[in-house]
C-alpha cells in the first residue's frame with residue numbers, strides 16, 4: 594500500500610518517536626513523569642460533566658446535529674455572549690460563529706477551504722504543528738516565517754518578500770503561543786491587520802490559551818482590532834479553559850464569508866459534535882468561570898515550581914506570562930545535542946518526558962518545551978532527576 598504523496602510531505606511526528614522511547618522505559622520499570630504533550634490533566638468541572646450526563650439521556654439528542662437545531666443555535670448564542678463578556682466584541686451568532694470538533698479540526702480545514710496548489714500560507718515557525726501540517730495536507734505552499742527569542746517570538750512580516758506576500762492567501766498566528774509561551778500586545782495585532790489590509794490574505798488567529806494567562810496579563814483578541822473582521826477569523830477551544838481536551842469542542846469566530854466557506858468545507862466531511870457535548874459546552878461558557886480561575890491558579894503554582902526548581906539546578910528558563918508551557922534553551926552542557934537527542938537522553942536517564950523544539954518546526958531547534966500537566970510533587974521530582982543529568986560526566 595502506498596500512502597498518498599500529501600502524507601509523505603508531512604514532517605515526522607516526533608511524539609510517535611517519544612511514545613516509543615516512553616514505552617521502552619516503561620518496560621524497564623521506569624516511573625515516567627510526562628511533561629511532553631500539552632494534554633491537560635485536571636478534571637473537567639463537575640457541572641459540565643453533569644450536563645453531559647443528563648443530556649445524554651434524552652433521545653432527541655442522538656440524531657445528526659444540524660446548524661438549525663436548538664443545540665447549535667443555543668451554542669452559537671452562548672459563544673457570542675462569552676466572547677462579548679471576554680473581549681467586548683459583538684458577534685452575530687448566526688453568521689460570525691462556527692462550532693468546531695476541536696479547534697485543531699477547524700485550523701486544518703481552513704487550509705483545505707482556501708488553498709489551491711500554488712497558494713502560499715505564511716506560518717511562523719516554530720508553531721503548533723497543525724498550522725503548517727494543515728497547509729501541506731491541503732497541497733498549499735508553506736512559507737515559514739522564523740520567529741526568534743530576541744524578538745519575543747513575534748514574526749516580522751516586513752521580512753516576507755513581496756512576491757511571496759502577493760501569492761499568499763493565509764497567515765496563521767497564535768498568541769499566547771505554543772510552544773514558546775510568547776505573548777502579543779494589542780499593538781502587535783494591530784500591526785498585523787494593517788499589514789494584511791488590501792493584500793487578500795486571510796488571518797487565522799489561534800487563541801487556544803486565551804484563559805491560561807498569569808500575573809494580570811490579558812490575551813487580546815484579533816477582532817478587537819479595528820478592521821480585523823474584514824480578513825480575520827479566530828480559533829477558540831474548550832480544551833484548555835475547561836479541561837475538555839478529549840471532548841472535542843472548539844469554535845471559530847470572525848469574518849462571515851471566511852466562516853461560510855469553512856462551514857461549507859466541513860459540511861462535506863463531518864456532522865459536528867454530539868449534541869450532549871454541545872449542551873455541556875453551553876454550560877461551560879455561560880456558567881460560573883470560577884473553575885477557570887482554579888485551573889489557572891494550579892498552572893501558576895506549577896509554573897513557579899518548575900522555573901524556580903530549574904533555576905536552582907542551574908537551568909535558567911523564562912517565566913511564561915501565559916499558556917501551560919515552559920520553553921527553555923537546552924542547557925549549555927548539552928548544546929551539542931539536537932533537541933530530539935537531548936529529550937531521548939532525558940527519557941533514558943530519568944524517565945522525564947519533555948518535547949523537543951523541533952517537534953514544532955525547524956526553528957525550534959536548540960530548545961525544549963515542558964508542559965505543566967503533572968502535579969507539583971511530580972514536577973519537583975522531575976527537577977531532582979534532571980539535576981542528575983546536568984551533573985553527569987559527559
Ligand SMILES: Cc1ncc(COP(=O)(O)O)c(C=O)c1O
Nearest residue numbers: 695696697721771801830832843
Ligand atoms: C495553539 C493550539 N491550538 C489548538 C490546539 C488544539 O486544541 P483543540 O483541542 O481545540 O483541537 C492546541 C492544543 O494543544 C494548541 O496548543
